[in-house]
Amino acid sequence: MSRIVVFSGGDVGPWRVLDIRAIRGEPLPEVRRLLMTEGEPSGAATWRLRGAISNARYATRSEVTTLAQLQPALARPSASQAVLIPIRKSPAWWALAQDERRAIFEETSHHTRIGLTALPAVARRLHHSRDLDERFDFLTWFEFAPEHEADFWAMTARLRATREWDYVEAEVELRLALE
Ligand code: HEM
Numbered sequence: 001m002s003r004i005v006v007f008s009g010g011d012v013g014p015w016r017v018l019d020i021r022a023i024r025g026e027p028l029p030e031v032r033r034l035l036m037t038e039g040e041p042s043g044a045a046t047w048r049l050r051g052a053i054s055n056a057r058y059a060t061r062s063e064v065t066t067l068a069q070l071q072p073a074l075a076r077p078s079a080s081q082a083v084l085i086p087i088r089k090s091p092a093w094w095a096l097a098q099d100e101r102r103a104i105f106e107e108t109s110h111h112t113r114i115g116l117t118a119l120p121a122v123a124r125r126l127h128h129s130r131d132l133d134e135r136f137d138f139l140t141w142f143e144f145a146p147e148h149e150a151d152f153w154a155m156t157a158r159l160r161a162t163r164e165w166d167y168v169e170a171e172v173e174l175r176l177a178l179e
Contacts (some may be wrong), residue, residue, distance in 0.1 A: 002039035003053045005127050009034055010045040015091035015176040027168030034176055051127025051139040058102045063112050070119040082176040086136035095165035109162035118155040121148035
């Protein structure tokens with residue numbers, strides 16, 4: 001299994017793109033379908049976004065343990081909805097020290113605490129892109145059943161209102177369905 005995950009926007013892939021919108025910063029070109037592959041795919045695409053499955057940076061031992069207990073696996077048959085949110089943070093964020101970033105991420109913004117409220121309904125995977133010279137720093141991926149969609153967006157709205165998001169300079173939202 002490759003740790004590099006490629007999201008290809010174009011005319012192929014199991015996910016139908018219901019909506020693409022720029023929340024902040026530049027948009028992504030419209031596409032009809034999305035393909036997620038571990039490793040490089042063959043075939044053409046309108047755009048590709050790459051990220052690496054990596055180690056945790058901020059989660060403490062007790063958070064890692066709680067997340068492991070509550071997080072469902074990807075590709076559950078019931079999870080017919082997905083959301084891809086590419087994000088880039090500002091130079092000011094990257095100029096901070098690790099302990100300062102952790103303090104903003106969790107002690108001030110409660111990212112994990114807020115995110116945990118959506119579990120176990122939402123499966124997630126974080127991909128790191130910054131060190132791959134990509135246009136986004138992170139590709140965040142979420143899967144859930146249609147009945148949990150409203151809760152997912154309510155949780156996302158809470159995250160976007162935190163101080164952590166003061167450091168988000170680009171964010172695009174892709175709403176997807178397996179159809
Ligand atoms: C990072 C949990 C939802 C965007 C993280 C991390 C955790 C987490 C534990 C830190 C990983 C580490 O230690 O490095 C969750 C949970 C969620 C959730 C349980 C509920 C489904 C979201 C949503 C977004 C998002 C909806 C986007 C709108 C991010 C980003 C990072 C991140 C960009 C990387 C932050 C950085 O390293 O600076 N998340 N999250 N998360 N999450 Fe979430």
